[in-house]
Amino acid sequence: MLDTGPSVVIVTQGAEGAIATLSDGTSIAVPAVKTNVVDTIGAGDTFNAGFLAKLSDLGLLTPEALGTLDPDALRDAMTYGARVAAITVSRAGANPPWANEL
DSSP, rough: OOGGGGGGGEEEOGGEEEEETTTTSSSEEEEOOOOOOOOOOTTTHHHHHHHHHHHHTTTSHHHHHHHHHHHHHHHHHHHHHHHHHHHHHHSSOOOOOOOGGG
């Protein structure tokens, strides 16, 4: 996938967490947050939303910033996405958390 042009590719792996690869070949893995799973609907979407929200909070949600994404910032955003997804799967339905629940 990286050969087609993105600066980062992320694959979520459910209970195994998520792994990302930057265009330079650097790989970052984050564990899933342990939780009591009730319903997995919306888990991936919520991970992505949390990931993008964290990048936005860090001022990194621009094409320029994404092109030179630091591995530590990537890890922070992925960890946040995993945290948000863990709350979602602990509830019935696609019910993501509010910011005050994080």
